[in-house]
Structure formats: C-alpha cells, structure tokens
Amino acid sequence: MQMPDSSYDFCAPSRIVFGWGRRVEAGRLARSLGRRAFIVCGSRTLEQNGRLDEILQTFEEAGVDAVCTPTCTREPLVDDVDRLVTLLREARAGTGDLLVGIGGGSAIDLAKAAAALITQESRASVVEYLEGVGSGLKIETMPLPVLALPTTGGTGSEATRNAVISSFDPPFKISLRSELMVPRIVLVDPELSVSVPPNVTAWTGMDAITQLLESYVTPRATSATQDLAWSGLGLAVPNLVEAFNNLSSRPAREALAQAALLSGMALANSGLGMAHGVAAALGVHCSVPHGLACAVMLPTAVRINRHHSGVEAKLARAGWAMLHPQVATLDPSEVPRERDELREYDGLATVDRVDRVLWRIETLLVELNIPRRLSKIGVLREQIPAIVRDSRGNSMSGNPRALTDDELTHILEEMW
Ligand SMILES: [Zn+2]
Incomplete structure (x- = not known):
C-alpha cells in the first residue's frame, strides 16, 4: 500500500x-x-x-x-x-x-x-x-x-x-x-478556452501533461500532489487530441481545464524536473513557446529518468491513468497502487507499461503535429552550451536523476 x-x-x-x-x-x-x-x-x-x-x-x-x-x-x-x-x-x-x-x-x-x-x-x-x-x-x-x-x-x-x-x-x-x-x-x-487556436491548445495541453508527469515522479512529490497529478493525467491525455481536433468540444475543454488546474496545484507543492528546466532555457535563447518546449523535451525526460531509483514504478502507476481513459470515473478503491496489482489489471509488467507510456507520449506528439527534434523548433546547434548553462533553475533541481553538464550536453546533441 x-x-x-x-x-x-x-x-x-x-x-x-x-x-x-x-x-x-x-x-x-x-x-x-x-x-x-x-x-x-x-x-x-x-x-x-x-x-x-x-x-x-x-x-x-x-x-x-x-x-x-x-x-x-x-x-x-x-x-x-x-x-x-x-x-x-x-x-x-x-x-x-x-x-x-x-x-x-x-x-x-x-x-x-x-x-x-x-x-x-x-x-x-x-x-x-x-x-x-x-x-x-x-x-x-x-x-x-x-x-x-x-x-x-x-x-x-x-x-x-x-x-x-x-x-x-x-x-x-x-x-x-x-x-x-x-x-x-x-x-x-x-468555455473561455474554445477560442484558443489548435497549436496553442496542443502546446498548453502538453505543458499540463508535462507538469503532471514531472510533479508525479519528482522525489519532492507527496502523496497529495501525486493524487492530483494522477487524476490530471487521466483527464488530459485522452482529451487533448479531441480538443485539438474539435476546438469547441465541451467535454474535452472541461477535462483539459480541470487537468491544468490540478497540474498547477501539484507542481506548486512538488516542483518539476528536467523538461521544465531545459524549457526555460529554450524560451530564453531560442524563443520557443513554453508548452512547445516542454512537449519536445518530455519523451527524453521520461527516457533519462526511467531507470533512476523508484522512477519506473511511479511511471508505471502514472501510466495506468494515462492509458485508461475511464480512470477518472473509477471508484478510488478500485485503482491499483502496487506493481503486482497493476499486473493483475492488464497483464503488463512495469517495464512494458513504461514503454507504453513513452509510446503514448510520442504518438500524442505526432497527433498534435509537434516536432521531435530541437533543430525543428528553431534551436541552433551552437546554442546548446548556453542552453545547458541556463537549464539549472529550480525545476532542474527537482529532476529524479542529477545530470552533469556533459550528460545534458550529450542528451541535447542527440535530440538536435
Ligand atoms: Zn509548464
């Protein structure tokens, strides 16, 4: 338990x-x-x-x-x-x-x-x-x-x-x-969000998802922030594509607004991680909009952190919310908390479930027309050293795995 x-x-x-x-x-x-x-x-x-x-x-x-x-x-x-x-x-x-x-x-x-x-x-x-x-x-x-x-x-x-x-x-x-x-x-x-255009809907929705996932896995999370983040993921992931394709969808807009609110309450009390750390520097040096920067960084952040102590089990639990859209309406007593319970639900081992989480994030980016590489969002390769230097804010300090400048440089070069 x-x-x-x-x-x-x-x-x-x-x-x-x-x-x-x-x-x-x-x-x-x-x-x-x-x-x-x-x-x-x-x-x-x-x-x-x-x-x-x-x-x-x-x-x-x-x-x-x-x-x-x-x-x-x-x-x-x-x-x-x-x-x-x-x-x-x-x-x-x-x-x-x-x-x-x-x-x-x-x-x-x-x-x-x-x-x-x-x-x-x-x-x-x-x-x-x-x-x-x-x-x-x-x-x-x-x-x-x-x-x-x-x-x-x-x-x-x-x-x-x-x-x-x-x-x-x-x-x-x-x-x-x-x-x-x-x-x-x-x-x-x-209802105020129905006038938001598709690209901003996609970027801000991915910002919320990144906030929810980073605040869920950071070592600074508490059970209260994790419960909020977990509920938010169950709402945001299945509804973001619907809002993007159908801007005036009331259920999708309601779900995203609620997920964003939950993400704010979670992150205010737990902090974030490397996607947000790097996103700040991408905003300063390359004028990348915040949500777009978070979206591009999220798959890498999951990959970099997943093998760090305890993170894989947390990602697997978060994945249960992300991969099961009906989760927000479940009786909380039905929600599995432990790995063994998770396996009983759908037969997936932890490692496979985290693979699915990554797959879901990557497919979301495709469905939302969000590029995968830094070079596609206006980042010049020679800007990477400055991005590394200016990624070291409060968010990065909440990342599960501590990264040296050399490691972060290598990660960003691979993503370029
Ligand atoms: Zn954010």
Missing part, C-alpha cells in the same frame, strides 16, 4: 470556482476581494470576440471599478512587470484593490508579480527579487489579492505560487516566488 506522508506543506488558492459559463460570476467574486480591479488581459482574441467586455460588464453590475491595463500577449519580461507596478503606484493601488489576470500563464503571472511587488516597502525592480540574479529581496508583505481567470487550459498558473519572468539581456527566465503569491480566487470557465 502507498502510505500517506507523515509531514508536508500544501499551498492552494483559497477558493476555486469551476464551471462552463461561470464567467458571469466574475464581478461578484471580484467584489468579495475589493472595490477597484486592475485588469491584466493577455489575449487580443478575448478583446475582439467580446468575452472581455462580457466579463467587464459583470464587474460594473457588481459595483467594482475595472481599470484595464495594457494587454500583454508575450511571456512577461522584467520591463512588463516594472511598468505595470509603476502604473499601479501612479493609481495609488492599495487596500481595497485587486488584480485580475485573464488569459494564459503569461497574463496571470504578470498579475501575480505586480500584485506582489506593489505592496512591498522597497520600490526596486522585480529583478532584485528573482532567484539567483537579484540582490535577494523577498516578498514579505501580503500582496494585493488576485482573481485568476485562466483561458488556455494548460499552464496551471492560476494555482501556483510563482510567476515566471524573462529577460533577453542578460538572458534569463526565472521565477518570482512566494507562497503569498497564490491567487486568492480562481475562476475556471472552460
């Missing part, structure tokens, strides 16, 4: 509101957090198709003043955060105000970062708070509350305690991190 942990910490949003069409409740939820809301939107599509106006209308009806900040469609840069904090300072943002992040991980991360910085005593740039590059300033004062409305069904940023901030000069992609940064309320309306 898998035993519960005797000791762990777990951080999550105070309130999660999930459901098709529930964006109509945005204003009422915002009102429970404040009277003036600074809106950080990351999608021009939501502006153009009227969804943003619909949401703003609910703010007006609830008596919340909505202040729209400039739309930011890219993964947030240091300047984007500093500029938004300056805007908040000029508007004298403080008690009674909140931030609303509407969009993918980029918009929600930007809202979380600005909400955290505006309440700190120091007026320093966000750079000074970033792990490893700044002067070590910490988020000590409670941030302004954040209401997160995720729209891409992938990143899970609505449930995490970090915001990923990038810079091109000097090149880095690093998290601003504090347990105080978890959004206060998360409103997941999967």
Whole structure:
C-alpha cells in the first residue's frame, strides 16, 4: 500500500470556482476581494470576440471599478512587470484593490508579480527579487489579492505560487516566488478556452501533461500532489487530441481545464524536473513557446529518468491513468497502487507499461503535429552550451536523476 506522508506543506488558492459559463460570476467574486480591479488581459482574441467586455460588464453590475491595463500577449519580461507596478503606484493601488489576470500563464503571472511587488516597502525592480540574479529581496508583505481567470487550459498558473519572468539581456527566465503569491480566487470557465487556436491548445495541453508527469515522479512529490497529478493525467491525455481536433468540444475543454488546474496545484507543492528546466532555457535563447518546449523535451525526460531509483514504478502507476481513459470515473478503491496489482489489471509488467507510456507520449506528439527534434523548433546547434548553462533553475533541481553538464550536453546533441 502507498502510505500517506507523515509531514508536508500544501499551498492552494483559497477558493476555486469551476464551471462552463461561470464567467458571469466574475464581478461578484471580484467584489468579495475589493472595490477597484486592475485588469491584466493577455489575449487580443478575448478583446475582439467580446468575452472581455462580457466579463467587464459583470464587474460594473457588481459595483467594482475595472481599470484595464495594457494587454500583454508575450511571456512577461522584467520591463512588463516594472511598468505595470509603476502604473499601479501612479493609481495609488492599495487596500481595497485587486488584480485580475485573464488569459494564459503569461497574463496571470504578470498579475501575480505586480500584485506582489506593489505592496512591498522597497520600490526596486522585480529583478532584485528573482532567484539567483537579484540582490535577494523577498516578498514579505501580503500582496494585493488576485482573481485568476485562466483561458488556455494548460499552464496551471492560476494555482501556483510563482510567476515566471524573462529577460533577453542578460538572458534569463526565472521565477518570482512566494507562497503569498497564490491567487486568492480562481475562476475556471472552460468555455473561455474554445477560442484558443489548435497549436496553442496542443502546446498548453502538453505543458499540463508535462507538469503532471514531472510533479508525479519528482522525489519532492507527496502523496497529495501525486493524487492530483494522477487524476490530471487521466483527464488530459485522452482529451487533448479531441480538443485539438474539435476546438469547441465541451467535454474535452472541461477535462483539459480541470487537468491544468490540478497540474498547477501539484507542481506548486512538488516542483518539476528536467523538461521544465531545459524549457526555460529554450524560451530564453531560442524563443520557443513554453508548452512547445516542454512537449519536445518530455519523451527524453521520461527516457533519462526511467531507470533512476523508484522512477519506473511511479511511471508505471502514472501510466495506468494515462492509458485508461475511464480512470477518472473509477471508484478510488478500485485503482491499483502496487506493481503486482497493476499486473493483475492488464497483464503488463512495469517495464512494458513504461514503454507504453513513452509510446503514448510520442504518438500524442505526432497527433498534435509537434516536432521531435530541437533543430525543428528553431534551436541552433551552437546554442546548446548556453542552453545547458541556463537549464539549472529550480525545476532542474527537482529532476529524479542529477545530470552533469556533459550528460545534458550529450542528451541535447542527440535530440538536435
Ligand atoms: Zn509548464
């Protein structure tokens, strides 16, 4: 039997509101957090198709003043955060105000970062708070509350305690991190994700799957994060191709939105692994979108880690969720936890099941039109040393197998 942990910490949003069409409740939820809301939107599509106006209308009806900040469609840069904090300072943002992040991980991360910085005593740039590059300033004062409305069904940023901030000069992609940064309320309306185009649906969905699998096998996982990740895999894997082929499929969009949320809660409390470590460097040096970078790295990450102590058994258990779409509806008491039980279910030995997991991931990439080689996503061979150097963030430190620079170089050259 898998035993519960005797000791762990777990951080999550105070309130999660999930459901098709529930964006109509945005204003009422915002009102429970404040009277003036600074809106950080990351999608021009939501502006153009009227969804943003619909949401703003609910703010007006609830008596919340909505202040729209400039739309930011890219993964947030240091300047984007500093500029938004300056805007908040000029508007004298403080008690009674909140931030609303509407969009993918980029918009929600930007809202979380600005909400955290505006309440700190120091007026320093966000750079000074970033792990490893700044002067070590910490988020000590409670941030302004954040209401997160995720729209891409992938990143899970609505449930995490970090915001990923990038810079091109000097090149880095690093998290601003504090347990105080978890959004206060998360409103997941999967209907908002039907306007996401096929390629972004594929990439963000693969981001969620990578997050679920990496948080499942990392040595930092707890039984709570593994249960979340396991359920998420059972939802995401069978539904991603359906959402990709049929963008407006309600069941597929609902399943992906739920899987993304679970991935955020899992990773916020367990960390990730090498796919995310390398993905950060691929974003900085080669401008590869985050989810695409994760997708390309995932098969290699599974292959590199599978023979490390204990990982194969974990992958086999995760595989049971991934390979059996009906798993999410099973009575939890029916779910096998041990290798012997797994074998009874379908006659597969652990090693064969992990082979199937790899096969399923590889076929997913084919079905989603995602390339397999680094050279196909804009990586130049001469960039590999810089990618290796800048892969060493918090995510890589959670990878089951520790990799030397030489090993990682060899892995990436093989993938090129
Ligand atoms: Zn990710």
